[in-house]
Amino acid sequence: MESNTATRIRETAHDFIAERGYFGFSYADIAEAVGIRKASIHHHFPSKVDLVVATLMEYRAKLVEAAGSLDSNVTDPLQRLKLYVQHWAECVKNNNRPICIAALLSAELPALPEEIQTEVRLHFTYLVSWVKATLKDGVRHNNIHLQNSAEVEAQSFVALVHGAMISARALGSTEIFTSITKSALERIRPSV
Amino acid sequence: MESNTATRIRETAHDFIAERGYFGFSYADIAEAVGIRKASIHHHFPSKVDLVVATLMEYRAKLVEAAGSLDSNVTDPLQRLKLYVQHWAECVKNNNRPICIAALLSAELPALPEEIQTEVRLHFTYLVSWVKATLKDGVRHNNIHLQNSAEVEAQSFVALVHGAMISARALGSTEIFTSITKSALERIRPSV
DNA sequence: GCATCCAAACCTACTAGTAGGTAGTCTACC
C-alpha cells in the first residue's frame, strides 16, 4: 500500500498541475508544500515523469470509480451528467482544482514526455466513452434527446465542459461555468 | 516600426506558446529557432514577460482586424462564424498553431505574471463580445436561431471551440475538431 | 526484556545543466 507521504506528494502534485501545468512547478515547490526535502520526493517518485504519471493514473482511477458509482446509484442518465457537471461546478466555485488536469496537460501535450501523453489520451478516451454511453442510455429511456450522433454529442459535451473551465479561469467567474454547462444540459433534455 | 528580427522573435514565441505554454520554452529555444543569440532577444524584448505581452497584443490586434474584415465583407452572420471556425480547422489540420494561445495561457493563468493575465482576459472579453454581436446580428436577420440568451450562447460557442482544440490535440485528431464545431454551427442554423 | 537486524523513509550535500537576465564590445550604417 502507498504510504501516507507518497499520497500527500501525489495530491500536492495534482494541486500544482491544476494550477500551473507540467512545467510550472518543481520538486522544490512540492517539497516546501508537503514539508519534506526534495530528495525524499525522489525516494517515492524517482522522476518527475513517474510522479505525474502516478497522479494521472490515480486521477483516472477516481473518475472510473465515480462514474461507476453514478451508473449504479443514479438511474436517471440525465441526472448522472448533471451530477458530473455539478461536481466540477463545486471545484470551480471553491477554486479547488478547478480544471481537469488531463485537459490542461493536453494543452501542452506536444512538449510532454511520451508516458504522460499516453495517460492523458487514456483519460480523454475513457471520459468520452462514459459520456457517450450515458447519452445513449438516456436516449434509450427517452430521458435525453440528441440532435447528433451520440459520439459527436459526447465529444461536444466533453469539449464544452473543458472550455467552460478555461473561460471561467480566464474571466475569474464561476457564473460562466455554471451558465454554459446549464444551457448544455437543457439542450439535451427532452421537451416533455 | 518593429524590426524584422523583432517580428521573427515574436512569431517564434507564438509558435512555442501554442506548442508548450508559458513555462515550456526559453529564450535559448527562441534564439536557436531564430538563429541569433540569447542576448539579442533581450535587446528587442527585455524580459520574457515583455515578449509574451507583445505576442498577445499582436495576436489580439490580428483578431480584431480579422473580425472587422469579416464584419464588413461577409453579410451573412452565420457565415462569419463558419469562416472563423474554418480558420481554426485549417490551423488544426496543418498543425500550425492549432490552439488559441489565450486559451492555453488561461489554463495556467494563476501562475502567470499579472501583465500577461490582463492580456489574456482582454482577449477573452473581445472574442466573446464579437461572437455575441455576430449571434445577435444573425438573430435580427433571421439567419441564426438561439435557444438561450446571446450572452450564454456566445460564451458556450467560445468554450466549445477552445475545448475542441484541446480534445483534438489530446486525441491527435483533426476530425474531432471539425465534427464538434460543425454540429455547433448546425444547431444555431434556423430550421428553414 | 532486550539486543540485533533490516528496510523504509528521510536527510544533507552535491552534481551537471538550464533558466532569465546583464555588462560591455564590436560593427554597419545613416
Added chain:
DNA sequence: GGTAGACTACCTACTAGTAGGTTTGGATGC
C-alpha cells in the same frame, strides 16, 4: 559620430536528479 543590432562572456538562481549517511519502527532471536 551616434545609434541599432548583434555579439561574447558572464552572473545568480533554479532545475531534476544522485550519492551516501542517519533516523525510525517493526520483526526476530535469545
